[in-house]
Amino acid sequence: MATDPARLTADLVRCPSVTPEEGGALALLESLLSGAGFRCVRVDRGGVANLLARWGEKGAVRSFGFNGHTDVVPVGDEDAWSVPPFAAEERDGVLYGRGATDMKSGVAAFAAAAVDFVQETPPGDGAILLAITGDEEGPAVDGTAALLDWMAAEGEAMSVCLVGEPTSRERLGDTVKIGRRGSLNAVFTVTGVQGHAAYPHRAKNPLPAMARLMDRLASAELDNGTEHFDPSTLAVVTIDTGNPATNVIPAACRATVNVRFNDRHTGESLSAWLRSEAAAVAETFGVGIDLRISVSGEAFLTPPGPFSDLVARAVEAETGVTPELSTSGGTSDARFVKDHCPVVEFGLVGKSMHQVDEHVPLPHIHSLKAIYARILRDFFA
Template identity: 40%
Template sequence: MSDILNLTTELIRRASVTPEDGGCQALLAARLADAGFTIENLRYGEVDNLWATHGSAAPVLVFLGHTDVVPSGPEEQWTSPPFEPTIRDRHLYGRGAADMKSGVAAMCLALEEFVQRHPDHVGTIALLLTSDEEGPSIDGVRRVAEEFRRRGQGIDWCLVGEPSSQQRLGDLIRVGRRGSLHGQLRVRGVQGHVAYPEKALNPIHAAAAALAELVATRWDEGNAEFPPTSLQISNIHAGTGANNVIPGTLDVTFNFRFSTASTAATLREQVEACLKRHDLDFSIDWNLSGEAFLTGEGRLRNATIAAIESICAITPVASTGGGTSDGRFIAPLGAEVVELGPINETIHKIDECVSIEDLERLPGLYLDIAERLLA
């Protein structure tokens, strides 16, 4: 069994459902310490974070990943147990095989090989891992980034090992992400009997026009790298369950996925201005998952493309699509951020898997990128 296959299977065996790490980081830290890395464990609440560095000067290249996984779902629906890595048809199966224990294993091996080849490399090469990427993402990279900001820890380049590829390894890289802004709106009315509406105030009726206006609003036109900002209402709740009671409150959950043409601050202002125009008695709890960011032409993006062309013999598409990743917390530190990892077809699904052929090539991709930047 190859080193990458062996290490990936060892990680999959550890049932590290968010926020549990399951001993994954201890395994990786021991390997990297043996390779000469300085190890720092940053635990916040129930979340484990690993910061492993080799070198102490600029520029700083960070490989970023997570050791936590989503729940397996109904285990009886898996062809083989989700935390017993199994090889079938030249694929490795198990929860986290693609998202993202294969990427984490490949980054660890690439870093070991890099410092063996280049013990006196320029700058700093590092690995940052968290066990809180698939969860609320509060005590993971978000908290670590706050600590880095306090310390003055700079990051020039960040390569995120998230599964970015579509049909072939390396066919797509993420060079940015839309921002994500959540809103929890409460509109207050007056509860009463449906037969006496004059003695009540129905918050559903009161909010309907405002919600329609928000849904119809064109927030921006997007730009060359991003589609226009979108608003989606995901949940509406009101009432006691009785059919003869006018509800006293209306709760609405919604989300913005926004481009660099807007900011969280401007979107909040526009929403609240609309609700005030409609004379609603309301409150909103806002939660910003991350601002939009974009990595333009630069050394990291160019090195990643060159490595893919060399090893995979294809030129990747540069995309800003998809959801969010922990790169959103690193980009505000001034870093160029690019995401490159295995095919994402089966992530979060029953029978999640990664191609062994792709798995075997992944450490070489990461090593090539590191050598182009720091060797």
């Protein structure tokens, strides 16, 4: 009997796996996959639950990998939901619940496709690996990164990997991701001297310096884009003094910027530019500027080629839609996988992810399973 990906999605949604809680989701998948002949290993690290499942021999000539996550973001105001967020309620052919789109449906679809494939047409000289984490929506330090560290230590390897994140924009099949922009956060603290607003000469106001710095950064044109990437962007996301008084010049001011960058830059090159801009403003205004930078992912690209072509052909064959090869969107765990093997991403339409009443049409889950199954057949043909 074929594995029903919609039923599996519903079962996973009923697991309250708000990051980093496992919530029973990985235990459910381990039971399914073990029963189908997969060797399952829990690769837990730092309080995070992770699962690696392999069918076939270690070191197989050809090994196809799937990557995904079962952790979900918090539900927010539960009273704003029209359905209980972990009840997996179905209405008119649509399944509702936290994680229904991002991305328990994707995990269910590739798990179901893999189970049926190895039972119906097992690849004699091949292997299928499923790397599933409970730490994608959180810090992502002990999730897919932990799985890849364990794989390297144990001699496990994927020839290629497909990440099942929601990638489609308007219609299932319209977008395959072949890369991602990098992401950098920078927190600036400008320190001056507090004083009375009526006697500004006795103080050193940090606000004009911060305003000048934020204007310089926000006005800068980082680049004009590259062959596969849109132009890089810098957004000022917060400026704060914490000053409730109208007659006090504050001692300090803080601001945060987020940079989404293409392959013209690295986290290191952008960090150097930010430090240089801060130093110039600090010298002009005679203030101190402290800067803390965190890079959550570098820009990367899997150049169009045999793997992206294989995925695109399967998508078109099952949906009738020719997908665009894109690098848009935020970060994903593909940023870790790209150091291990060629990686692309394909999944459902992501419009409702992270929203109240997150939902997925049930036919889309079945279509996604069919696409993943075709990809497996074509890869091992």
